[in-house]
Each structure stands twice: as C-alpha cells, then as structure tokens.
Amino acid sequence: MSNVNEAIEMVLISEIEVDGTQTRAALRPEAIGDYAEKLGSGEEMDPCVVFRDGHKMWLAAGHHRRDAYKSLGRTELPCVVRQGSKWDAIEYGIRDNLQHRGERLSREDKRHNVLLALRENHELADVAIAELCGVSDKTVTKCRRESESSSEIPKTTKRVGRDGRRRDTGNIGRRKRKKPATGGERVTNGRAPKTDASEEVDPQPKHYIDASPPAPQLPSNPGGDAAHSHIRDELRKCWGECCRKLGKLQDQLCDLFELTKRLGSEKAKKCRADRDRCQSFATGLGEAIESWRRELGISDE
Secondary structure, three states: OOOOOEEEEEHHHHEEEEEOOOOOOOOOOHHHHHHHHHHHHOOOOEEEEEEEEEOOOOEEEEEHHHHHHHHHHOEEEEEEEEOHHHHHHHHHHHHHHHHHOOOOOOOOHHHHHHHHHHHHHOEOOHHHHHHOOOOOOHHHHHHHHHHHOOOOOOOOEEEEOOOEEEEEEEHOOOOOOOOOOOOOOEEEEEOOOOOOOOOOOOOOOOOOOOOOOOOOOOOOHHOHHHHHHHHHHHHHHHHHHHHHHHHHHHHHHHHHHHHOOOOOOHHHHHHHHHHHHHHHHHHHHHHHHHHHHHOOOOOOO
C-alpha cells in the first residue's frame, strides 16, 4: 500500500515500536527465514511503513521483514516514514494485510485484529471495525461483549461512526414519553392536547433507519408472568434468526464490493456510494433489532 514515490529512510530498528501494532495473530518463522535468505543473497526488500507521532515511531507494515533484518544482525531498516498515531499504524496494517496478495488472513488473524482495534479504539462503531477488519458487525459485537466482560475495554454507549461523528447508541430507538393530562387541560378522546411538537417524536440520528415493525406490548415485568414465557421463547428465537441473517447480509455486502473492485478502480468508486447506503441501512436495522431486544429484556443466549 506504500507509494513508490515516497522517500525511503534508514531507521534504527531499536527506535521502532512494535508493541500492539502486529496485525497477524502470530508471526510465521518460515516467512522470516525466507526473507532472511533473500536478504543474505543480496535481494532488496520492499520498505517497511512506520508512523511517527512526534515521540515514537510505530511499525505499521513489515513485521516479518523487521525480524529478518534483526536475525542477520542488521541495525537499520529501510522505511517509508509517515506522520500519524499508533492507531493510524494499526489501521494501515490491517488494511495492508487485507489486500495482501500472498497468504490470506485466517479466522484467528481477523479475530486478533478485531480485538486489537477494540483495545486501541473502543469507541469506534462495530460496523466501522467490521468493515476495517473484513468481518461481520455481529463478530465485532461478540468480541466487544467478551472484552467488556473481562474488563479489557470499558463499557460505553458512545460510538464513533465511519463519518467521524460521535453518537450515543444508548438512546437509539427510545421515545420521549408524553406528559400526562392535568386537571387544567382539555382531554379529547382520552388524550391530552399536544402542547409541544418536540414531545411528539424523539429525534433520531440522521443515519438511523427504522426498519423494524412495532414492538409487541408486554407487561412491565414479563419475566415474572409465566403466561408470557412461550412468547418470550419465540421472541428469542426470532431475534437470533434476525441477527444471523443480518450478519450474513453484512458478509455478502463485503464480498460483493470486493468482487466489484476487481472490475477496476473506477467502477468500484462509482459503486462505493451504493455500498455505503446498503451498509447504512443494515446498520440502522441492526441497531433497531438490538434496541428492541433490550427494551423487552430478552437475553441473547
């Protein structure tokens, strides 16, 4: 992914930080050995890519090459040096590995990258992390819950979308309650007159698409009413099936766009807006389903 026109610098290996930027579940000793053999025979390697944040230089791409240089006792590494943070290095490394023409990322590699992204940027929305790592947002949600349960990352309802805007997902799907009619107000058909337009509809985020049907009404404590247990079982099954189909849809959208890119960059560029609209719809639908589940108190087990 590096630009061949970018200047290449010789950087001391000891000055390059690699902690928390490796975007493979584990380095492969055979790959390091192959690189070392090529270097020993005089073959030139592509430069690594590092990001400098003013204090440290973070290795984004080239972990196998770095170890190959070290194994030969070399102290410097040819690098393309860019300005950016540790997160910039991680994001670049994940995208670089997704486009790698050699060994494809394994399931363990993708899970590793999801956890890496969550630890470094836990407020990033699930759908944004899913797109970055090449997985479904359902996979990201599962990893997030596991990481929150083990206290690896803090629990938060704040999310930063792909557009860079921060939103509070805890309010998605909720509506403001209308004020009850008082003795001094005229009541028509059992309802108090509308006094404030802001009370009629809870403002939704612009990106949100409410594609869900009206939620069924249950008692305030449905778990305590045995008569509704069968309804809750059916709701749980239905919710699980919705999540599975939505996850499959997300995967298919990613596959569809990857196939489109093979037709050429111009066609892919034209299709990007359509892909984003599909992703936005799927995101809104997923948030609506999750909010519905929370409101009804249905467990995801």
